[in-house]
Amino acid sequence: MRLRNIPRAEGVLNDCKEVVKNGTDFKGNWQNVFNNTNPIHIEIGMGKGKFLLSLAQCNPDINYIGIERYSSVLLRAVEKFQETETAPSNIRFICMDAADIAEVFAPDEVSRIYLNFSDPWPKARHARRRLTSAEFFAQYDRILTQDGTVEFKTDNRPLFDFSVEQLKESSTFELAACTYDLHNTPDMNQGNIMTEYEEKFSSMGDPICKLIAHRKS
Ligand code: SAM
Numbered sequence: 001m002r003l004r005n006i007p008r009a010e011g012v013l014n015d016c017k018e019v020v021k022n023g024t025d026f027k028g029n030w031q032n033v034f035n036n037t038n039p040i041h042i043e044i045g046m047g048k049g050k051f052l053l054s055l056a057q058c059n060p061d062i063n064y065i066g067i068e069r070y071s072s073v074l075l076r077a078v079e080k081f082q083e084t085e086t087a088p089s090n091i092r093f094i095c096m097d098a099a100d101i102a103e104v105f106a107p108d109e110v111s112r113i114y115l116n117f118s119d120p121w122p123k124a125r126h127a128r129r130r131l132t133s134a135e136f137f138a139q140y141d142r143i144l145t146q147d148g149t150v151e152f153k154t155d156n157r158p159l160f161d162f163s164v165e166q167l168k169e170s171s172t173f174e175l176a177a178c179t180y181d182l183h184n185t186p187d188m189n190q191g192n193i194m195t196e197y198e199e200k201f202s203s204m205g206d207p208i209c210k211l212i213a214h215r216k217s
Contacts, residue, residue, distance in 0.1 A: 005072060018078070039063065042112070044101070045067070047116075049066055050193075052064050057084075066092070069095070112148060113140055117153065141172050150213040155197070160211070173215055
């Protein structure tokens with residue numbers, strides 16, 4: 001994603017009450033942020049936010065938190081949220097690097113993690129930065145509930161193959177479901193909400209891969 005510095009981003013994000021400014025303050029207390037005990041699902045690398053906003057509108061009994069590293073990108077998601085006529089009350093946003101995720105959520109606090117079209121970091125020396133690396137799964141292990149899941153979609157086959165391998169080698173997580181052509185796999189595609197990147201790549205004819213990971217029993 002090409003990044004431009006957008007001067008108004010900091011002001012808009014600061015003024016938006018759904019943007020949580022210091023996520024570490026709420027570690028272990030996210031239920032208070034939403035004023036209910038509903039499960040918490042997060043998306044890491046939410047980009048422009050269409051996916052999470054649609055989920056929040058469809059599932060009022062789940063709390064959603066979108067995480068995005070760049071304020072210029074989060075701005076797009078927040079503006080989309082603010083333009084929505086019936087903006088849902090079950091969504092929050094955090095501008096942060098997911099490497100610090102375990103400083104923001106306590107053990108058992110998150111029920112599902114969505115990773116959509118994550119940056120591929122193609123160079124081998126950057127493999128640890130991939131959001132489906134063993135290093136990141138170790139972070140997810142620190143915050144997910146016992147029956148929590150990680151759902152990952154991408155058009156990038158090398159990144160997907162790497163992710164499947166990481167799970168095969170994991171002592172903690174395993175594959176619960178996997179497809180190399182999501183849009184032609186009816187059981188996994190049922191209720192699928194497309195992200196901005198998914199719309200772009202699938203319209204070009206690229207198959208979309210999806211996996212769901214859960215803890216080993
Ligand atoms: N999920 C969106 C979609 O499918 O349309 C956006 C995909 S875009 C390729 C990946 C996004 O993840 C970018 O906005 C990027 O800034 C964000 N991102 C990458 N690494 C991240 C990290 N470590 N922490 C938070 N956000 C990250």
